[in-house]
Amino acid sequence: MKQPFTYIGKDIKRIDLAEKAQGKVRYTDDTNIAGMLHAKLHTSTEAHANITEIDISKAWEIAGVHAIITGEDFPFPVGPMLADRPPLAIEKTRYYGEPIAIVVADTEQQAKRAAEQIQVTYEPLPIIQSPREAMKKDAITIHENLGSYKVQVEGVHAVPGTNIANHTKIRKGDIEQGWQQSEVMVESSFSFSPADHAALEPRVARVEILPNGKVMVTTSTQGPFYVKKLLSEFFQIDAGNIMVHTPFVGGAFGGKGTVQLEFLAYLASRATGGKLVRIANSREEDMVTSPVHIGLEATVKLGARSDGTLTAAHYEFLFDGGAYSDMGAGMSKAAAVDCTGPYKLEHVSCDSYCMYTNHPYATSFRGFGHPELTFVMERMMDLLAKKLNLDPIQLRLNNLIKPGDTTPTQVHLNASNIGDVRACLQQVKKSIQWDEGQRTKTTDGKIRTKGVAAFWKTSSTPSNATAGVLLTFNTDGSVNLNCAAVEIGQGTKTVLAQILAEKLQLDMNKIHVTIEVNTMYDPHQWKTVASSTTYLAGRAVIAAADDAIRQLLQIGSVALKCLPDDLAVGNGRIYLRDSPEYFIPIKDVATGYKYPNGNTVGGLIIGKGSHVVRHLTPIDPETGFGKPGPQWTVGAQAVEVEYDPTDCTYRILQAATALDAGKVINPIAARSQMRGGMYLGLSWASRETFVFDDQGKVLNPQFRTYDTLRLSEIPTYKVDFIETPLIDGPYGARGIGEYGVIGMAGALANSLSHAADAELTELPLIPELIWKTIKGEV
Amino acid sequence: MNHLPQTIQVQINGQVKTLMVRQAELFLDTLRNAGLTGAKPGCKNGDCGSCTILVDHIPIQACQLFSMEVMDKNIMTIEGLIDQTVQKAFEEKWALQCGYCTPGYILNAYALLQHHPNADEETMKQWLDSNICRCTGYQEIIDAVTLLIDRNEYHEHHS
Numbered sequence: 001m002k003q004p005f006t007y008i009g010k011d012i013k014r015i016d017l018a019e020k021a022q023g024k025v026r027y028t029d030d031t032n033i034a035g036m037l038h039a040k041l042h043t044s045t046e047a048h049a050n051i052t053e054i055d056i057s058k059a060w061e062i063a064g065v066h067a068i069i070t071g072e073d074f075p076f077p078v079g080p081m082l083a084d085r086p087p088l089a090i091e092k093t094r095y096y097g098e099p100i101a102i103v104v105a106d107t108e109q110q111a112k113r114a115a116e117q118i119q120v121t122y123e124p125l126p127i128i129q130s131p132r133e134a135m136k137k138d139a140i141t142i143h144e145n146l147g148s149y150k151v152q153v154e155g156v157h158a159v160p161g162t163n164i165a166n167h168t169k170i171r172k173g174d175i176e177q178g179w180q181q182s183e184v185m186v187e188s189s190f191s192f193s194p195a196d197h198a199a200l201e202p203r204v205a206r207v208e209i210l211p212n213g214k215v216m217v218t219t220s221t222q223g224p225f226y227v228k229k230l231l232s233e234f235f236q237i238d239a240g241n242i243m244v245h246t247p248f249v250g251g252a253f254g255g256k257g258t259v260q261l262e263f264l265a266y267l268a269s270r271a272t273g274g275k276l277v278r279i280a281n282s283r284e285e286d287m288v289t290s291p292v293h294i295g296l297e298a299t300v301k302l303g304a305r306s307d308g309t310l311t312a313a314h315y316e317f318l319f320d321g322g323a324y325s326d327m328g329a330g331m332s333k334a335a336a337v338d339c340t341g342p343y344k345l346e347h348v349s350c351d352s353y354c355m356y357t358n359h360p361y362a363t364s365f366r367g368f369g370h371p372e373l374t375f376v377m378e379r380m381m382d383l384l385a386k387k388l389n390l391d392p393i394q395l396r397l398n399n400l401i402k403p404g405d406t407t408p409t410q411v412h413l414n415a416s417n418i419g420d421v422r423a424c425l426q427q428v429k430k431s432i433q434w435d436e437g438q439r440t441k442t443t444d445g446k447i448r449t450k451g452v453a454a455f456w457k458t459s460s461t462p463s464n465a466t467a468g469v470l471l472t473f474n475t476d477g478s479v480n481l482n483c484a485a486v487e488i489g490q491g492t493k494t495v496l497a498q499i500l501a502e503k504l505q506l507d508m509n510k511i512h513v514t515i516e517v518n519t520m521y522d523p524h525q526w527k528t529v530a531s532s533t534t535y536l537a538g539r540a541v542i543a544a545a546d547d548a549i550r551q552l553l554q555i556g557s558v559a560l561k562c563l564p565d566d567l568a569v570g571n572g573r574i575y576l577r578d579s580p581e582y583f584i585p586i587k588d589v590a591t592g593y594k595y596p597n598g599n600t601v602g603g604l605i606i607g608k609g610s611h612v613v614r615h616l617t618p619i620d621p622e623t624g625f626g627k628p629g630p631q632w633t634v635g636a637q638a639v640e641v642e643y644d645p646t647d648c649t650y651r652i653l654q655a656a657t658a659l660d661a662g663k664v665i666n667p668i669a670a671r672s673q674m675r676g677g678m679y680l681g682l683s684w685a686s687r688e689t690f691v692f693d694d695q696g697k698v699l700n701p702q703f704r705t706y707d708t709l710r711l712s713e714i715p716t717y718k719v720d721f722i723e724t725p726l727i728d729g730p731y732g733a734r735g736i737g738e739y740g741v742i743g744m745a746g747a748l749a750n751s752l753s754h755a756a757d758a759e760l761t762e763l764p765l766i767p768e769l770i771w772k773t774i775k776g777e778v
Numbered sequence: 779m780n781h782l783p784q785t786i787q788v789q790i791n792g793q794v795k796t797l798m799v800r801q802a803e804l805f806l807d808t809l810r811n812a813g814l815t816g817a818k819p820g821c822k823n824g825d826c827g828s829c830t831i832l833v834d835h836i837p838i839q840a841c842q843l844f845s846m847e848v849m850d851k852n853i854m855t856i857e858g859l860i861d862q863t864v865q866k867a868f869e870e871k872w873a874l875q876c877g878y879c880t881p882g883y884i885l886n887a888y889a890l891l892q893h894h895p896n897a898d899e900e901t902m903k904q905w906l907d908s909n910i911c912r913c914t915g916y917q918e919i920i921d922a923v924t925l926l927i928d929r930n931e932y933h934e935h936h937s
Contacts, residue, residue, distance in 0.1 A: 017868075017874065018865075
């Protein structure tokens with residue numbers, strides 16, 4: 001059969017490969033500007049303490065200091081969902097590493113030396129190190145004025161007088177009836193501490209305030225327009241006076257989806273009369289002072305009939321949001337709305353809390369609550385399979401969700417808005433050679449086991465998330481694609497160019513994509529998060545291309561003396577459908593068509609398009625009823641380990657993913673996204689965590705002590721795609737960017753639990769944890 | 779001892795440069811201030827390899843050197859790797875995503891191939907383990923370097 005697409009579904013080379021391989025691309029901190037000032041933070045040495053005095057006198061003695069800013073200079077809380085965080089701590093500090101003062105100086109060394117001279121006097125307070133402690137009735141409240149904070153986003157329910165920053169409730173069906181139908185029940189608790197995104201490029205921001213009031217921001221972010229929005233709201237600056245420029249971004253993983261350094265750089269610039277000020281995190285600051293990957297304590301109860309049919313489930317998620325809610329309040333909601341994983345359950349209750357603790361505060365992490373909930377749910381499925389003596393894959397197959405079923409927030413699923421999780425699970429079963437045995441012994445006494453996880457995720461986007469695209473034409477007939485989607489490494493700008501190439505039937509090298517983003521020239525876009533860019537910006541590309549084609553046909557009809565309907569666009573030409581030899585090149589009409597006598601008509605062709613998610617609603621505060629996202633991408637993953645029972649060490653041999661991508665737009669790019677996600681998930685699950693001392697201080701804020709999976713330790717990756725089109729997705733495509741991460745912790749924990757014959761309920765899965773679990777000390 | 783900036787002479791990418799440096803200045807900062815921003819600060823602690831450069835043909839993290847230490851040494855940065863063989867292999871295998879760790883990896887891989895043109899898998903992994911990539915899952919990087927070894931790209935120049 002003839003392949004119906006020219007560019008979609010093809011291994012098109014990334015457009016940014018050569019520049020990146022040669023080290024030629026410029027990230028935010030790669031431009032040195034003469035006269036630029038440098039800011040450095042003084043951060044808290046205490047995790048929870050009243051600040052009784054900040055003595056900055058010695059800092060002023062350091063040569064080159066221009067300004068010193070403390071919390072009193074801007075005593076107002078900020079935050080994306082709940083405005084609960086002063087940019088600089090005021091009156092008290094709530095986590096180790098919290099910014100207390102900024103010093104601005106001629107050089108970074110001077111700023112650092114001066115920041116070190118600041119003397120802060122603390123009056124220590126009791127420290128809360130776990131969300132369960134934070135939930136206790138007699139726990140000290142970390143935010144005394146919780147009731148006075150401004151709610152920024154509908155659906156955040158803080159509980160004043162407690163440490164609850166957000167409480168999301170799901171009540172579907174009749175849970176009591178569900179328990180009555182249950183012939184078997186399993187219950188277990190799970191936990192893991194906060195960890196980090198650890199993108200290789202530390203966060204960095206620069207701000208200059210021009211004499212005309214314009215605020216010029218350059219920052220490494222996933223949300224240039226989001227930076228603009230929050231700066232405008234919290235500093236009362238007209239949005240039109242804020243320009244945000246985002247050069248290349250050196251990795252993000254959700255950690256650059258919020259706003260922190262931009263606020264500080266703005267305050268620093270303002271304090272120096274508007275001079276250009278740069279603030280760049282050290283690795284240590286990036287890990288601890290800037291927001292982190294959320295922690296969790298969860299308890300789940302699952303009921304089933306004796307044949308394994310799920311009947312009821314109750315979830316209590318206590319997320320460790322740290323000192324401030326930031327996006328943690330959104331992740332706790334996102335985990336609630338998808339709490340069951342991709343399984344049919346009629347009776348569900350879930351209480352998901354974003355808890356304040358004295359840990360560094362959390363923000364979005366690739367998967368947005370789903371790697372976390374999936375670890376919990378997929379361990380529960382294996383516990384149930386064990387109790388029922390059923391094959392873990394068979395138990396899952398018996399309960400998979402499908403069109404006609406409803407989600408925990410009672411969204412009706414149909415053949416478009418959910419993918420085929422059954423096909424994914426069957427594929428992964430094959431990829432990991434499940435039928436050759438879930439557990440085998442090697443001749444040297446090691447144990448090889450396999451573990452599996454099924455998963456789903458909807459986007460939990462705001463109900464007005466949007467993206468836009470502008471197309472302009474060059475005099476050679478090539479097209480410029482302008483869009484505020486941020487290239488964070490995922491290849492989004494290549495994928496958008498492919499969609500445009502397909503629409504215009506134009507060679508890829510005739511499409512010029514602006515990789516950097518500038519909010520003054522690019523149309524508005526919500527953020528580059530939630531695996532939503534191919535969908536939102538992809539639809540905007542299609543709309544913009546349609547707009548440009550309409551104009552091209554109109555001018556073409558004048559030039560070719562026919563009706564617009566007689567014409568089509570392709571190969572850089574406007575041509576007669578039935579006689580393509582009659583054509584006019586796009587280059588001859590793109591900037592106006594000139595008649596032989598010199599008269600010109602048409603003007604510039606400028607294509608515009610936008611897309612906004614539709615029919616999303618906030619969820620009901622009592623039942624969770626509502627629509628949190630446009631569609632559910634589904635998948636299954638499996639991991640094989642080789643475990644050494646003599647010392648509880650293991651090697652990860654294989655990791656497999658099968659994902660329903662709707663339509664794979666670029667197979668190489670999609671596979672590489674999956675592998676990268678699997679790596680991140682395995683690295684997190686197997687070893688990444690912050691280690692806290694009993695004073696709440698992070699002991700390992702460096703790559704030397706914050707262990708990550710290294711090159712020599714990776715498994716063999718296997719990636720397969722299923723394609724169940726999303727009807728309103730661009731060419732049927734679904735979001736895929738985050739999904740490689742989601743099932744890894746669950747699959748690895750299931751595999752290792754089987755190997756060690758011990759039910760592992762914590763992360764990371766280090767040998768010591770396995771050893772302690774075997775000994776019953778967890 | 780005075781703390782005023784001092785002048786150093788160093789050969790970078792084949793050119794002798796005279797640079798003013800603070801006595802405590804990291805060579806990584808010196809390079810970047812001189813416009814050679816291909817070396818990236820990822821940790822400034824010798825842990826991530828993003829600032830890897832070649833000092834007398836040996837891969838070293840530029841954050842682990844004081845500028846005063848490189849006087850009269852022969853330095854190569856990504857900007858000076860005119861031979862595009864390694865870069866092309868990274869492009870061919872898509873061994874990068876965000877690109878931030880890439881220059882460090884490419885110089886490390888180049889040095890590996892100079893020293894061990896026929897590196898076995900263990901040697902290759904041992905060398906490449908000194909860098910961190912958070913995007914790719916590492917397989918593509920292994921594939922790119924394996925391709926160079928299999929093609930015997932550097933064997934001729936180095937016996």
